[in-house]
Amino acid sequence: MYDHLKTLRVVEGASFIAAPSCGLHLAQLGAEVIRFDQIGGGPDIHRWPRIPGGPSLYWEGLNKGKKSIALDLTRPEGRELAVRLATAPGENGGIFLTNYPVDGFLSHDQLRMTRPDLITVRVMGWPDGTPALDYTVNCAIGVPAMTGPSSLKGPVNHVLPAWDLLTGAYAAFSLLAAERRRRETGQGEEVRVPLGDVAMATLGNLGQVAEVLIGGSDRPRTDNDIFGAFGRDFITRDGRRLMIVAITAKQWKGLVRALDIQEQISSLEAELGLSFAVDEGLRFEHRGRLNPIVAAAVARRDSNELTSGFDAAGVCWGPYRTLKAALEQDERLSPRNPVFSEVEHPSGHRYLTPGYAATMTGHSRQAPACAPRLGEHTEQVLAEVLRLTDGEIADLHDRRIVAGPAE
Amino acid sequence: MYDHLKTLRVVEGASFIAAPSCGLHLAQLGAEVIRFDQIGGGPDIHRWPRIPGGPSLYWEGLNKGKKSIALDLTRPEGRELAVRLATAPGENGGIFLTNYPVDGFLSHDQLRMTRPDLITVRVMGWPDGTPALDYTVNCAIGVPAMTGPSSLKGPVNHVLPAWDLLTGAYAAFSLLAAERRRRETGQGEEVRVPLGDVAMATLGNLGQVAEVLIGGSDRPRTDNDIFGAFGRDFITRDGRRLMIVAITAKQWKGLVRALDIQEQISSLEAELGLSFAVDEGLRFEHRGRLNPIVAAAVARRDSNELTSGFDAAGVCWGPYRTLKAALEQDERLSPRNPVFSEVEHPSGHRYLTPGYAATMTGHSRQAPACAPRLGEHTEQVLAEVLRLTDGEIADLHDRRIVAGPAE
Numbered sequence: 022m023y024d025h026l027k028t029l030r031v032v033e034g035a036s037f038i039a040a041p042s043c044g045l046h047l048a049q050l051g052a053e054v055i056r057f058d059q060i061g062g063g064p065d066i067h068r069w070p071r072i073p074g075g076p077s078l079y080w081e082g083l084n085k086g087k088k089s090i091a092l093d094l095t096r097p098e099g100r101e102l103a104v105r106l107a108t109a110p111g112e113n114g115g116i117f118l119t120n121y122p123v124d125g126f127l128s129h130d131q132l133r134m135t136r137p138d139l140i141t142v143r144v145m146g147w148p149d150g151t152p153a154l155d156y157t158v159n160c161a162i163g164v165p166a167m168t169g170p171s172s173l174k175g176p177v178n179h180v181l182p183a184w185d186l187l188t189g190a191y192a193a194f195s196l197l198a199a200e201r202r203r204r205e206t207g208q209g210e211e212v213r214v215p216l217g218d219v220a221m222a223t224l225g226n227l228g229q230v231a232e233v234l235i236g237g238s239d240r241p242r243t244d245n246d247i248f249g250a251f252g253r254d255f256i257t258r259d260g261r262r263l264m265i266v267a268i269t270a271k272q273w274k275g276l277v278r279a280l281d282i283q284e285q286i287s288s289l290e291a292e293l294g295l296s297f298a299v300d301e302g303l304r305f306e307h308r309g310r311l312n313p314i315v316a317a318a319v320a321r322r323d324s325n326e327l328t329s330g331f332d333a334a335g336v337c338w339g340p341y342r343t344l345k346a347a348l349e350q351d352e353r354l355s356p357r358n359p360v361f362s363e364v365e366h367p368s369g370h371r372y373l374t375p376g377y378a379a380t381m382t383g384h385s386r387q388a389p390a391c392a393p394r395l396g397e398h399t400e401q402v403l404a405e406v407l408r409l410t411d412g413e414i415a416d417l418h419d420r421r422i423v424a425g426p427a428e
Numbered sequence: 429m430y431d432h433l434k435t436l437r438v439v440e441g442a443s444f445i446a447a448p449s450c451g452l453h454l455a456q457l458g459a460e461v462i463r464f465d466q467i468g469g470g471p472d473i474h475r476w477p478r479i480p481g482g483p484s485l486y487w488e489g490l491n492k493g494k495k496s497i498a499l500d501l502t503r504p505e506g507r508e509l510a511v512r513l514a515t516a517p518g519e520n521g522g523i524f525l526t527n528y529p530v531d532g533f534l535s536h537d538q539l540r541m542t543r544p545d546l547i548t549v550r551v552m553g554w555p556d557g558t559p560a561l562d563y564t565v566n567c568a569i570g571v572p573a574m575t576g577p578s579s580l581k582g583p584v585n586h587v588l589p590a591w592d593l594l595t596g597a598y599a600a601f602s603l604l605a606a607e608r609r610r611r612e613t614g615q616g617e618e619v620r621v622p623l624g625d626v627a628m629a630t631l632g633n634l635g636q637v638a639e640v641l642i643g644g645s646d647r648p649r650t651d652n653d654i655f656g657a658f659g660r661d662f663i664t665r666d667g668r669r670l671m672i673v674a675i676t677a678k679q680w681k682g683l684v685r686a687l688d689i690q691e692q693i694s695s696l697e698a699e700l701g702l703s704f705a706v707d708e709g710l711r712f713e714h715r716g717r718l719n720p721i722v723a724a725a726v727a728r729r730d731s732n733e734l735t736s737g738f739d740a741a742g743v744c745w746g747p748y749r750t751l752k753a754a755l756e757q758d759e760r761l762s763p764r765n766p767v768f769s770e771v772e773h774p775s776g777h778r779y780l781t782p783g784y785a786a787t788m789t790g791h792s793r794q795a796p797a798c799a800p801r802l803g804e805h806t807e808q809v810l811a812e813v814l815r816l817t818d819g820e821i822a823d824l825h826d827r828r829i830v831a832g833p834a835e
Contacts, residue, residue: 026609050601068657069655070647070656071635077635079635082632152742153746157745163751166749166751175669180655186590186630187597191786211790213787219785219786221761221782222785223593225489231477231485232477236477266561266564268444268475272559340568341567341573343573344636348637353555378628379598379622382618382619382620
């Protein structure tokens, strides 16, 4: 937690990963992020991973540091409260983050009748309103066809929801850009961030759209070899698997030196009439010749010897291991890394929890906040943001239009 | 291209994906992004995909809309120019985006002696300065062990540089948050964005760190099934492969209705004594029973019939296809999508090019800018930003400390 955005208030009506992760980033930068949910929870309240039969660790991870208010959004009075929250006054308020349908009761055109300078940041599936999830976008742009062993016939889905995560981050900087503009011009706007557009544009930004259009064919699967340079997994004498990469000339020279394979590389270069140090693409084109040389050199050495030599030579490498092994072995995934702290959560569990992933040097990093219990801040938000009286709040409770935290 | 950040100037000294993609996002929001490179190009100048023996489509994709100045960074005079650029005056300048080493000549502590309110956003590998790339981070946190067929023994690398992309986006909102704070307080700072911390924190945010710590074991491979809900690839009667997902109750009910499998699902629910509509996790736990029912229903129908029924019922699905097929078949990946335009590039090729992936409604979307030629703006930047005279610029050219574009 930092306090860079402490003057900012964002109202979040959203679920799953993309929009809530945007709210998480802002909350970890100090913004007041008020998430509203249906009483009992929105569609992501039980999303896995969860404690079997218990709280969702996913929800608990994505909503850290936010305030929670629970409303009955199936009734007009609950919807009215959501609208009032999204459009509540205040120079640093009036920012609404959502993945609700574009033309529903939380449409920007409706909301801006109440607050003309509202900024709505709306995460969508496809830009026309068609639903999409990370997995249905990923398959539609060909990534599973490029992933995995070249011997495999079928597609390989990714397990990291990369497009959700990128879309959430895209929403965050779009929101801050819109807020910066509002301070310069006084004008609000709706920012629409469709998952599908983010994914397609990204393949364009990486040159992959041009590659297919100009080259005329799809990029083939290359197993675990990285595309266009040197790198793949290799196994050490003691059976450890390492990812070893050489993209820059410095990384390549370091690798050749650390593995003491200069002679074999030189003789291959002489045979082929080229220099692998000059152009990383040649290392990819001739990976069929290079990989066996590196594989043999790695297989002759134990991992300890290799990795200390690699570090000394500036080689870029990483160990293959499971997340559990990483948690057991890597200090960077422990409270010794200032990004992480042990935090007590509403699930009743205390566990290693990340704060803001970037480090604002010179600022004290506060411990990561935990997620709220659902409805934990219902009364506080109604009183502070909507200025309701105790009597009005009690009445909303009695009529079950709002709810506090379940006991 | 939008003009939300048109008053902002960012100097970029960086290569590869993460930091340059941050600069790209800002440039597409209208910021003046000035990228400096070594004369002849930095380490990413030939990065694949590229025209065989020619320009890099990767470089051309990641540097759209930026200005380019070429300096000899191996000489003190060239380094001095880089420092002057990063620290050039102006209320909306003084933002330096880089992946240069933390303690080199472009260290924040050095630079802020010239401009105390400088904001430096530094993308790093690991926070201690150890080099890392997307692929060496990904293996170290266990993602390749979760990806791919459960029958496979080895790891499966991802092909999408997801951590690079997320880190670049993380850098973008961190930069805007730091700039917002500077306008409130007048103070600059260094923001460090390590790829490794972004990746580890993300697995924490998704609940996966807690899942392993509390559950005590790693998440196993689940082939193409999504974790914790219903979804995987299915093949239609006419041999098309579709990703079909049902996370929300609405998506599940729509799927059951569209496939007309209500009876089989009800009888399975009766047998197991549960309701699949209530809890998406049950759909995952019992996927061994559900998948064959859905697979058989999908296999009985042609893709056209299925997908129109799916759309009518609000089912979330996507086709598996290659990127080439997507470019041939999908209007959303064509100039009919306002995000994309045909643009002439320095490579001499004209091809489909993405602009800003989010839509700022109510603002005219300008056509995406192309990347500069290397050194295209050398003279302009020296004159406008550093206020050098024609004579001084000519002298720098003569001494080969700067270079314009190659002819």
